[in-house]
Each structure stands twice: as structure tokens, then as C-alpha cells.
Amino acid sequence: MATLRFKALEETLKRKPVEVTAPGANVSDYYGMYVFDRQKMEKHLPKEAFKAVVGAIDNGNRIDLKIADQIAMGMKTWAMNLGATHYTHWFQPLTEGTAEKHDTFAEPSGTGNAIEVFSGKLLVQQEPDASSFPSGGIRNTFEARGYTAWDPSSPAFILDDTLIIPTIFISYTGEALDYKTPLLKALHYLDKAAVEVCQYFDKDVTKVNSNLGWEQEYFLVDEAIYNARPDLVLTDRTLMGHASAKNQQLEDQYFGQIPRRVIAFMKDLEFESYKLGIPVKTRHNEVAPNQFELAPIYEETNLANDHNLLIMMIMRIVARRHNFKVVLHEKPFAGVNGSGKHNNWSVSTDTGVNLLSPGKTPKSNMQFLTFLVNTLAAVYKHNALLKASIASSGNQHRLGANEAPPAIISAFLGRQLTKMLDEIETRVTEEKMSPEEKTAIKLDIGKIPEILLDNTDRNRTSAFAFTGNRFEFRAVGSSANCASPMIALNTALAVQLVDFKIEVDAIIEKGVKKDEAILQVLRKLIKQSKPIRFDGNGYSDEWKVEAEKRGLDCESCVPLIYDAYVSEQSRELFKRAKVYNDREMEARTEVRYELYVKKVQIEARVLGDLAMNHILPTVLEYQTMLINNAQGLKNLYSPEEFKVLATRRLELIKEISERVDIIENKVNEMVEARKLANNIEVEREKALAYANVIFPFFDEIRYHIDKLELIVDNEKWPLPKYRELLFIR
Numbered sequence: 007m008a009t010l011r012f013k014a015l016e017e018t019l020k021r022k023p024v025e026v027t028a029p030g031a032n033v034s035d036y037y038g039m040y041v042f043d044r045q046k047m048e049k050h051l052p053k054e055a056f057k058a059v060v061g062a063i064d065n066g067n068r069i070d071l072k073i074a075d076q077i078a079m080g081m082k083t084w085a086m087n088l089g090a091t092h093y094t095h096w097f098q099p100l101t102e103g104t105a106e107k108h109d110t111f112a113e114p115s116g117t118g119n120a121i122e123v124f125s126g127k128l129l130v131q132q133e134p135d136a137s138s139f140p141s142g143g144i145r146n147t148f149e150a151r152g153y154t155a156w157d158p159s160s161p162a163f164i165l166d167d168t169l170i171i172p173t174i175f176i177s178y179t180g181e182a183l184d185y186k187t188p189l190l191k192a193l194h195y196l197d198k199a200a201v202e203v204c205q206y207f208d209k210d211v212t213k214v215n216s217n218l219g220w221e222q223e224y225f226l227v228d229e230a231i232y233n234a235r236p237d238l239v240l241t242d243r244t245l246m247g248h249a250s251a252k253n254q255q256l257e258d259q260y261f262g263q264i265p266r267r268v269i270a271f272m273k274d275l276e277f278e279s280y281k282l283g284i285p286v287k288t289r290h291n292e293v294a295p296n297q298f299e300l301a302p303i304y305e306e307t308n309l310a311n312d313h314n315l316l317i318m319m320i321m322r323i324v325a326r327r328h329n330f331k332v333v334l335h336e337k338p339f340a341g342v343n344g345s346g347k348h349n350n351w352s353v354s355t356d357t358g359v360n361l362l363s364p365g366k367t368p369k370s371n372m373q374f375l376t377f378l379v380n381t382l383a384a385v386y387k388h389n390a391l392l393k394a395s396i397a398s399s400g401n402q403h404r405l406g407a408n409e410a411p412p413a414i415i416s417a418f419l420g421r422q423l424t425k426m427l428d429e430i431e432t433r434v435t436e437e438k439m440s441p442e443e444k445t446a447i448k449l450d451i452g453k454i455p456e457i458l459l460d461n462t463d464r465n466r467t468s469a470f471a472f473t474g475n476r477f478e479f480r481a482v483g484s485s486a487n488c489a490s491p492m493i494a495l496n497t498a499l500a501v502q503l504v505d506f507k508i509e510v511d512a513i514i515e516k517g518v519k520k521d522e523a524i525l526q527v528l529r530k531l532i533k534q535s536k537p538i539r540f541d542g543n544g545y546s547d548e549w550k551v552e553a554e555k556r557g558l559d560c561e562s563c564v565p566l567i568y569d570a571y572v573s574e575q576s577r578e579l580f581k582r583a584k585v586y587n588d589r590e591m592e593a594r595t596e597v598r599y600e601l602y603v604k605k606v607q608i609e610a611r612v613l614g615d616l617a618m619n620h621i622l623p624t625v626l627e628y629q630t631m632l633i634n635n636a637q638g639l640k641n642l643y644s645p646e647e648f649k650v651l652a653t654r655r656l657e658l659i660k661e662i663s664e665r666v667d668i669i670e671n672k673v674n675e676m677v678e679a680r681k682l683a684n685n686i687e688v689e690r691e692k693a694l695a696y697a698n699v700i701f702p703f704f705d706e707i708r709y710h711i712d713k714l715e716l717i718v719d720n721e722k723w724p725l726p727k728y729r730e731l732l733f734i735r
């Protein structure tokens with residue numbers, strides 16, 4: 007084993023950066039070349055078909071089968087010209103990542119030849135044999151039928167030799183089995199609700215979009231060393247490993263110089279992204295060694311999310327070319343920062359207005375305030391649900407661990423906006439305002455500076471921070487599907503806007519002027535949602551106490567956090583927005599418990615195996631060496647001299663025995679606990695057993711292994727150490 011480790015290291019030390027050259031002189035030469043976007047549709051489709059797709063994209067119109075045939079034909083011709091031989095429906099099951107099943111265009115023609123076929127029917131709908139994806143019992147295997155259906159709002163693209171068609175994935179009975187279906191429903195409902203509210207301010211608004219700009223954090227590990235760590239290979243994180251003498255304490259990695267091998271990888275990844283029309287913009291080092299970040303320019307939420315899933319896919323492919331492995335786990339290494347995926351989020355109109363950006367005039371500022379305050383109200387009301395939407399077995403290591411937002415959702419606004427909201431709240435105390443008060447408030451509203459960006463004091467400890475023209479949801483895990491938080495957030499805002507409108511209209515009905523009616527309701531919401539606003543240090547212990555007092559959800563046990571999915575309040579929310587029905591909600595929550603159990607279960611198995619079959623044999627071998635050595639000394643020296651010379655050695659022999667004993671016992675106890683847990687039938691209870699009984703063993707066992715790592719001969723240690731994993735040369 008030891009030799010393997012050093013061979014692996016030798017190999018990596020010899021590596022040179024792979025040369026990468028741009029596919030064209032300018033990015034514009036190749037940007038989007040593999041995407042069947044509007045321009046290409048216009049070129050490859052008959053007029054009628056082109057109009058139909060645009061109608062489907064912009065207004066959600068249906069496309070009839072005859073037209074679909076034309077579209078499929080155009081798509082196929084375009085794709086085959088670029089070398090595609092296969093096509094696939096690409097969907098987002100409730101596990102991680104995406105799924106696909108490739109079919110070839112070629113079909114036997116019946117005369118000994120083959121012809122390339124792709125019809126409207128194949129484009130629009132398919133029935134993959136996908137009965138083993140988790141469905142929480144909605145789709146029993148005997149009725150094993152789930153359908154994928156084309157999502158025209160996200161363009162098809164080519165990866166390698168395959169035309170990839172983004173689709174939704176639903177059961178035979180019409181229930182969603184994926185992330186995209188509910189996301190599209192949530193976005194649709196938000197559009198309708200927000201347009202209605204925008205009408206108070208601007209009659210020209212006919213569509214409101216939700217926007218998402220994700221920032222993806224990730225680790226790179228040299229492939230050879232990665233492969234020598236079974237825990238990384240099987241669980242995407244290290245289950246043991248003593249901290250490296252140097253890790254991130256110098257903070258010299260953050261925005262530091264990027265190693266050349268990594269630069270080559272990033273360049274390559276950017277080229278691939280551009281070819282697929284992903285507007286990647288920034289790249290830099292992150293806080294931890296070997297940690298990096300990638301962020302594109304924000305896009306409409308459904309498209310942005312597809313792009314995020316796609317980039318997680320191509321990252322892995324490109325990494326292989328550079329002898330790296332991408333690690334997307336939220337906490338791959340203890341003691342250094344984990345990875346998140348900040349979700350920058352805003353809503354904007356088809357008239358080009360960002361509704362979360364303060365405007366130039368009191369009127370546009372009133373609109374801004376309306377959306378700001380309704381967002382706060384929605385986040386306040388559904389803070390438990392929002393947390394549930396980002397909770398996972400991986401993210402539980404980050405939440406509350408002084409590096410990511412705590413396991414409490416709060417919103418940061420910055421001084422200026424806080425002052426503004428406080429003023430509105432205290433100034434308008436009567437149902438009816440005096441004319442002076444009205445003027446005063448209008449003046450205040452007019453005063454919101456157009457560019458808050460530079461003024462907003464940044465608060466890195468807030469889970470949901472306003473950053474001048476958007477909110478940044480920072481608690482999202484690096485491996486997550488952003489759709490999960492985006493479904494919760496957009497639905498919560500949408501329903502909040504519906505309620506807002508009902509209330510404002512009722513006041514107007516009573517003869518109150520529109521502006522005043524809006525202000526009255528805003529004032530109420532500002533008051534109500536005040537507990538969610540917190541500008542202080544979200545990592546502090548005082549905040550935990552304070553948040554509890556404020557009635558915010560402070561649960562930190564993941565299976566219990568998931569309960570928020572099936573609370574009365576969440577059910578009502580999702581039903582009103584027609585995003586999920588009861589059955590779907592229950593099924594999806596079931597899947598979450600199931601996933602949690604499986605992940606922790608796999609980790610427990612790998613940890614047990616590594617401890618018993620890799621670590622302990624090595625440790626015992628080393629101990630035998632020490633024993634032999636002591637025995638030899640004993641033969642050479644007098645008992646008095648021996649006592650002096652061998653003291654430390656004897657201590658080590660004892661320490662090793664003690665630690666080995668603890669590890670053995672703990673691993674056995676963990677195995678027994680697992681047997682008990684596995685017998686639990688109710689998925690939620692099983693998840694709780696895994697969280698409360700199994701999970702705590704991990705740290706106990708690893709603690710002793712990590713201590714032994716410092717004792718045992720470096721040559722013998724069977725796993726690459728943190729210092730080898732974390733510094734790319």
C-alpha cells in the first residue's frame with residue numbers, strides 16, 4: 007500500500023499542464039456553437055415551426071405533433087452536421103445530478119441499410135425505462151412508467167456525439183418525479199402573481215422572470231492521489247485525515263495565484279462552457295487550498311439551473327483531461343472550508359426593470375420596496391421551508407460550522423435599507439396618514455440611492471443577503487440542484503404577492519388611494535417580518551439565542567429540518583401555487599429521508615472498511631516493529647538503563663493499543679447500530695437513527711485514526727494525507 011501511495015505521488019509530481027488552445031480567435035467565434043438556440047432554429051426550421059417554438063418558449067404555448075416533426079427534423083439535421091449520432095432526453099431525477107439515456111438516430115431501413123430517424127414524437131415525449139429512480143412510492147415498479155417530456159424553454163445542445171434535449175420527468179399519473187417540473191410550475195406562478203402586482207406601477211409589464219446567478223465552489227484533487235483514497239472515490243469526501251501542518255491559516259490561497267495546471271483546466275472548462283452557451287464570467291481561488299470558484303453571468307432561472315447541472319457534468323469530463331478529479335461535496339476535508347453554491351437571485355420584468363433594484367424615481371422605488379418587503383415577508387414566513395430546501399447529508403457539515411451561514415435563515419439588508427424600513431414602519435402609525443406624513447414618506451422613498459451596490463456593507467455570515475440589486479442565498483450546498491431552493495423561494499414570493507394584492511385591493515375598494523393602500527400593507531409586512539432581518543454576526547452564539555427568541559426555525563438535525571416540507575403551512579403554499587399536491591410533497595420528502603439514509607449508510611460502511619482493513623493492519627504492523635525494537639533494547643541493556651531508553655517507546659506501544667481498542671469497539675458498535683437502524687420501516691425514523699446514532703460515530707472513530715496517523719511511520723500510512731491531497735503542484 008505504501009508503495010502505491012508514493013507511486014501515485016511520483017506520478018502527480020511529474021505532471022505538466024495540458025496545453026489547451028482556444029477553438030477560435032475570439033470567444034464570439036465559438037460561443038454557443040453547440041446550442042440549438044433561436045438563431046439556429048430560425049435558420050434550420052420552416053417559418054411556421056420557428057414561430058411555434060418561440061411561442062412555446064416565450065408564452066408556454068403548446069406545439070402540435072406535425073410542427074414537432076418539423077422541429078425534430080431541423081434539429082436532427084443541425085446536430086448531424088456537427089457530428090451527433092445519438093440523442094437523449096436529459097432529466098433531473100430526485101437523486102443528484104442529471105440522467106440520460108442515449109439512443110442512436112440510426113434505424114435499419116428494412117432493406118439492409120440504415121437511415122437516421124428523429125421524429126416529433128421522439129422529440130416531445132419518451133418513456134425511459136427509469137423505474138429505479140427514487141419516486142417515494144409514487145411510481146411503483148409494476149406500473150414502472152415515467153415519461154420525459156421536452157422543455158422547449160431550455161435549448162437542446164450537443165455534447166460529444168449526442169444531441170441532448172432538456173426534459174421534465176413525470177409519472178404515468180402525471181406527478182413530478184424530478185426537479186424541473188415543479189421549478190417550471192413555480193416560475194410560471196410567480197410570473198402571473200408578479201405581473202399583477204407590477205400592474206400597480208406599470209401597465210406595460212406582461213411578464214416577470216426570476217433570475218439566477220450561481221457561484222459554484224469546488225475542489226480539485228490530483229486523480230492519482232484521489233484514486234488512492236477509497237473514501238473520496240465512494241463518498242466524495244475524506245472520512246479521515248489529520249490536518250496538514252499548513253492548511254488555510256495563511257489565507258494565501260484566496261485570490262492568490264492559480265497553479266498552472268489548474269489554469270489550464272479552467273481555460274479548457276471555459277472553452278467548453280462557451281461552446282455550450284454558458285456565460286462563464288469569473289474564476290478564482292477560494293479560501294481553502296485546492297478550492298476554486300466559477301460563476302457565470304446570471305440568466306433566467308430555469309436556464310441558469312440547467313446550465314449549472316450541465317457545468318457540473320462537463321467539469322468532471324474536462325477534469326479527467328487534466329488528470330484531476332472534481333470534488334463537489336460540501337465538506338470534503340475536515341478543518342478547511344467546505345463548498346457552497348451561492349444563489350444570486352432577482353426578479354425582473356419584460357420592460358427591462360430589475361424589481362429588486364432601487365430606481366430613479368419615487369414610483370420605481372415604491373415598486374422596489376414592494377418587491378423587497380414581500381420577499382422579506384415570504385422568507386420570514388417560510389424560513390423553515392427554505393432551510394429544508396438546502397439541507398442534505400453533505401450540507402449538514404457546513405451549516406452552522408462557522409464558514410457557511412448558520413442553520414438559521416435570516417436576511418441581511420445593510421444599514422441604509424434597514425433605516426428606510428424602520429422609518430416607514432414607525433412613521434406611518436395611523437390607518438390614515440396626514441398629508442405631511444405622506445409627503446415625508448414619499449420623500450424618503452425617493453431618496454433610496456439608485457446604486458446601493460457600493461454602499462451595501464457585505465455580510466458574509468448571512469444566509470440570505472441583499473447585495474444591492476439581488477438577494478444572495480448563500481446556504482445552498484455545492485453539489486445541490488439549485489432548483490430545490492429556487493422552487494421554495496419563488497413559490498413563497500409568488501404566493502406572498504398574491505396575498506399582498508388581495509389585501510391592497512381590499513383597501514383600495516374602501517376608497518383609499520392606491521399608493522397609500524400599498525404603503526399600509528407594506529408597513530404591516532415590514533412589522534410582521536421584522537424577526538427575519540438580522541445584520542449582525544450570524545456565526546455568533548448570541549444570534550442562536552436571539553433567533554430562538556424571535557421564533558425563527560433553529561432546527562439543525564437534517565431529517566427534522568425536512569419536516570418543514572410537509573408542515574401544514576408548506577402544503578398550503580405549494581398547493582395554492584399548484585407546484586405540488588399532497589402526494590407529491592409526501593413522496594418527495596420520503597425520497598429525501600431515503601437519500602439521507604443511503605448517504606450516511608455508505609459513509610459508515612466505507613469508514614468501517616477503511617478502519618478495519620486499511621488502518622488497523624498498518625498500525626499493528628508498526629506497533630510490532632516498536633515491540634521488537636523494545637525487546638532488542640531489553641536484551642542489550644540493564645533493566646535500569648532499559649527503563650530510561652525505552653520509556654517513550656513503551657508509551658507509544660500502549661497508546662497504539664488503546665486507540666486500536668477504541669476504534670475496534672466503535673466500529674463494531676456502529677455496525678450493530680446500523681443493523682438496528684436498517685430494521686426501522688418508517689423512512690423518517692430510519693433517517694433520524696442515522697442522524698442521531700450512526701453519524702456521531704464518524705468523528706469518534708476518525709479522531710483516533712487521525713491521532714494514529716501522527717504516530718505511525720509515514721512510509722507505511724496507507725492513505726494519501728491531507729498535505730498530499732490539498733496542495734496541487
Ligand code: ADP
Nearest residue numbers: 217218219220301302303304350351352475476
Ligand atoms: P461575489 O462578490 O458574491 O463573489 P460574483 O461577482 O462572483 O459575486 O457573483 C455574482 C453573481 O451574481 C454572478 O453570477 C452575477 O451574474 C450574479 N448577479 C448579478 N446581478 C444579478 C441579478 N440582478 N440577479 C441575479 N443574479 C445577479
Ligand code: MG
Nearest residue numbers: 221348350478
Ligand atoms: Mg457570492
